[in-house]
Amino acid sequence: MRMISLKIKKSNSILAAFALLSIGLSANAQEATTPAQPDPVVEQSEADLTILKKIKISGLVQMDYQSADTAGISSVAGGSFGSGIDNRFQLRRGRIKATYDNENTQGVLQIDMTEKGVGLKDAYLKFTEPWIQTVAVQGGVFDRPFGNEIEYSSSALETPERSRIIQTLFPGEKDLGAKLILQAPKTSPWNFIKLDAGFFNGNGQTSTSSYVETDKYKDFIGHLFLGKATKSEAIKWGIGASYYKGGFAEFYNTTTASTNEYTMTKDANGNPAYVKNTVGKGDQAKREYFGFDGQLSFDWWLGITQLRGEYLWGTQPATSSSSNSLTIAASADTYVRKFNGYYGYFIQNIFQTPVQLVVKYDVYDPNTDVDGDNIGKAASKGFVTTGAGDVKYTTWGFGINYRWSSNVTLMAHYDLVKNETTSNIKTSSTLTDLSSDRKDNVFTLRLQYAF
Numbered sequence: 001m002r003m004i005s006l007k008i009k010k011s012n013s014i015l016a017a018f019a020l021l022s023i024g025l026s027a028n029a030q031e032a033t034t035p036a037q038p039d040p041v042v043e044q045s046e047a048d049l050t051i052l053k054k055i056k057i058s059g060l061v062q063m064d065y066q067s068a069d070t071a072g073i074s075s076v077a078g079g080s081f082g083s084g085i086d087n088r089f090q091l092r093r094g095r096i097k098a099t100y101d102n103e104n105t106q107g108v109l110q111i112d113m114t115e116k117g118v119g120l121k122d123a124y125l126k127f128t129e130p131w132i133q134t135v136a137v138q139g140g141v142f143d144r145p146f147g148n149e150i151e152y153s154s155s156a157l158e159t160p161e162r163s164r165i166i167q168t169l170f171p172g173e174k175d176l177g178a179k180l181i182l183q184a185p186k187t188s189p190w191n192f193i194k195l196d197a198g199f200f201n202g203n204g205q206t207s208t209s210s211y212v213e214t215d216k217y218k219d220f221i222g223h224l225f226l227g228k229a230t231k232s233e234a235i236k237w238g239i240g241a242s243y244y245k246g247g248f249a250e251f252y253n254t255t256t257a258s259t260n261e262y263t264m265t266k267d268a269n270g271n272p273a274y275v276k277n278t279v280g281k282g283d284q285a286k287r288e289y290f291g292f293d294g295q296l297s298f299d300w301w302l303g304i305t306q307l308r309g310e311y312l313w314g315t316q317p318a319t320s321s322s323s324n325s326l327t328i329a330a331s332a333d334t335y336v337r338k339f340n341g342y343y344g345y346f347i348q349n350i351f352q353t354p355v356q357l358v359v360k361y362d363v364y365d366p367n368t369d370v371d372g373d374n375i376g377k378a379a380s381k382g383f384v385t386t387g388a389g390d391v392k393y394t395t396w397g398f399g400i401n402y403r404w405s406s407n408v409t410l411m412a413h414y415d416l417v418k419n420e421t422t423s424n425i426k427t428s429s430t431l432t433d434l435s436s437d438r439k440d441n442v443f444t445l446r447l448q449y450a451f
Helices: 002-033 040-053 164-169
Strands: 055-068 087-102 105-114 117-128 135-143 174-182 193-200 219-229 235-249 258-266 272-280 284-300 303-318 334-349 355-365 393-403 408-419 442-450
Touching (some): 164 355, 174 219, 235 303, 284 334
Parallel strands (some): 258 334
Antiparallel strands (some): 055 087, 055 442, 105 117, 174 193, 193 219, 219 235, 258 272, 284 303, 303 334, 334 355, 355 393, 393 408
């Protein structure tokens, strides 16, 4: 009997063990087939990561040392030198840019921070239709779509500054407005054609202005571009045509009923001079530009060679002493001039080294109706004499760039500036004397960090 009892106990122990094992396997099977509950912390982290992937942060810092031939000169090489100053350190550009890309929309915000202050450089929204992805609209503050050099990134510039004619006609490069963009996607055989066309306030930007509208007029700007590359991308080319049509209201202030506009003609002695035309308050001063641009690059045994150029001409309303485009409301009589100008780049990378040689030729003639000793020649009664604002400038630029890394570039550049001379504008000051070539050449040494 005792043996039977032991056998029964042993059997019960085995059954109990099997029962426990069965319960354990059943629990594991249930855990394997039951889906895990979402972790809110993980979900939030994944959502944040998705947003961060759509944001791109980039920036640019350019530190310059500059030396000028003469203290206090007027210059387009990073701005005029202060009185008594012929050398300087300056933070030419200090920019931070945030871009958010989300499928067919894009938002961009960029600010510029230097020792001169903080300014807005870009703030725009862009929407591309989702069906054929060929039509886009863009609104806000952004580069004016004219030619090649305006929209060429400041971090990629092979010279310290853009050409004199570009700086004169398009101060700050940017403006506030809206444009339409037509360009097929990259997979399309028609992608090589791009059209930008839009309307803008017309004031651009300087260190003290902020794209504010000052009259009821809007300026139209359009640029048609064709560009292609070979399959190997060893050769790339592009050509473009641009048009600008606009102007500004010709009045001083709210109490002025009318003001004067001066245009070029011949005086009673047959000499080039200005003649006064009375205009009504708020009449528009004509501003019209035409332009052609072209680019070519090819990669060969010597390295990459680039050729770029642009030619502009048209009608520019400004002031008696300067042909610079106005960035604020008109506060003086308007002087309307016919102008032309052009620039050309030759850029040569030396083999596969980080060294790059640059030669640039830059010409700007603010008044094509007068030249040489005719400038400043006394006008007969009823006419106004031309002056310093009508003088032509030619600049040769020579530079060498060294790309230390993908972020750091060292630049050494010398601008050799030649002004048109006239015996009629001779003064004791080397800063205002135009009877000979002024000593206003500038050397720039730049350290650039871009990310």
